[in-house]
Structures are given as structure tokens and as C-alpha cells.
Amino acid sequence: MAVGIFDSGLGGLTVLDAVAKRLPEIPFVYLGDNAHAPYGVRTPDDIFNLTVAATERLWDEGCDLVILACNTASAAALKRMQETWVPAHKRVLGVIVPMIEALTERQWGDNSPPREVDVKHVALFATPATVASRAFQRELAFRAIGVDVEAQPCGGVVDAIEQGDEMLAETLVRAHVEALKRRMPHPQAAVLACTHYPLMEHIFADALGSGVKVFSQGKLVAESLSDYLVRRPEMLGSGTKSRFLTTGDPTAVSNRATQFLRRKIVFEAA
Ligand code: DGL
Secondary structure, eight states: OOEEEEESSSTTHHHHHHHHHHOTTSOEEEEEOGGGOOOTTSOHHHHHHHHHHHHHHHHHTTOSEEEEOOHHHHHHTHHHHHHHTOOTTOEEEOSHHHHHHHHTTOOTTOOOOOEEOSOOEEEEEEOHHHHHHTHHHHHHHTTEESOEEEEEEOTTHHHHHHTTOHHHHHHHHHHHHHHHHHHOSSOSEEEEOSTTGGGGHHHHHHHHOTTOEEEOHHHHHHHHHHHHHHHOGGGSOSOOOOEEEESSOHHHHHHHHHHHHSSOOOOEEO
């Protein structure tokens, strides 16, 4: 009864940590496509092909339900996968909608017309591919009106994290926050729409200053998955064992994961 969690690299571990805490009885198989990270600078076709290959690998592990714990894959590939590729007995879910439901104060599956919400000025931090897709704005427009979104493509941050360079990641985060604040000086909320960014959440929060509510996905996705599994328990696949798989070098990826998560994580070759 395992569930698959996929990311281009280490970022999805922030989601895995939250879902494993929320659903301790469920085995999770994590797959990081570290050999091909970052996805955020790739074309939509490339992201689709890589995400399809990774999802198939997780199906081989007995995970009929796969969570794309990657905003870039959720933004650039998920819709196309669901419409053209996922067979009826499997499911692939993303991480963007749970965050937008939280931002717009909606319960899961509330499909009522868009309405005014409290938050009016939102700073969106994401990879260049996620920003270019406009998936966040599209999903937001289904649920809320009158929300001004200023998006900052945070080039380089995922690379720095994947290379284990925390100092460079911090410098880049501060520069991206400054760049956004020049265009939107007083955001009410900031959305970390890349699962790598919670690893730098304290730096985002510090650079944004007090009074800005920072939304990151771990807990939101965990709640949404827990709800989903109550409604669809049959989507728990046949897998029985938690594993960490990577397409990269398992030793190097294990060391970086242990550095960022501050607990020991051992990856195996995918
Ligand atoms: N964690 C991925 C995301 O949420 C990073 C994408 C990348 O590899 O650039 O978008």
C-alpha cells in the first residue's frame, strides 16, 4: 500500500517529511530525478517526458498513486499527463491546487464560482518554467477575484541547493526577494511554489520581513493527501516498503539530503 512521491531532486523531501508525519502507517517511495535537475530551465516537452519516465518507475514500485511533489512538473506536465496518458486505474496528483485552496480559504473540491478573498497582493516565488506556465494564476482565477500576483522566477536557487551550496542559495534568495519587492513593495502573502524553497524558508521569511504570511506546501499537501486517501483508499498501491531512489549518484545525493534535512537519509540507485 505504498504511495510514490516524485521530484526533480531534493525539494520533494520537504513534502515527503510532512506527508510521512501525517500518515505514519503508509510506506512512501521517493524518487528524485537528480541526474536531470533542475527541471525549471527545461522546455514543457522535456519536463513531460522526464516526469512520465519517473512516474512509470514509481508504478514499478507498486505505487498506483504518485504525487508530483514538484511544482515545475505539476505546472508543465500534470494536465497533459492526466488528459492523455494516465490509465484509469492509476492516479497522478500535483501540489499547486492544495496551496491555492489554502490561499483562497477553500475546502477540497469546493467548485463554487470565484469570489473575493482576504489576500489581495501575493508574491509568487517559483522556477522559470513554473512562472512561464502561468499555472498558478490559471488555478487562482478559478477560485478568487481581485488578487494581484507578482511572480519572481528564481533562477539558480534549485541548482545551488542540488549542489549543496547553502551560501549561494541564500544570496540568490535574498536577491530574488529584493527584485520582487521593487515591483511589489508590500505583499501580504508569499507563496513558495517550488518544493526546494522550504529548505530556505527562514531566509525567504527574513528577507520578506514580518507581516508577510509565507505559504509552503508540505503540510498543505499532507492534509490534502490524507483527505484523498479517506475517499479513495483503493489508490494505495501494492508496494510495502519505504525507499529513497535517485537517478543521480546515491552517495552524493544522500549526503546533500542529510545536510539539508538535518537527518540521515540513504538513497539507492533508481
Ligand atoms: N522542486 C521543484 C519544483 O517544485 C524544482 C524544479 C527544478 O528542478 O527546477 O518546482
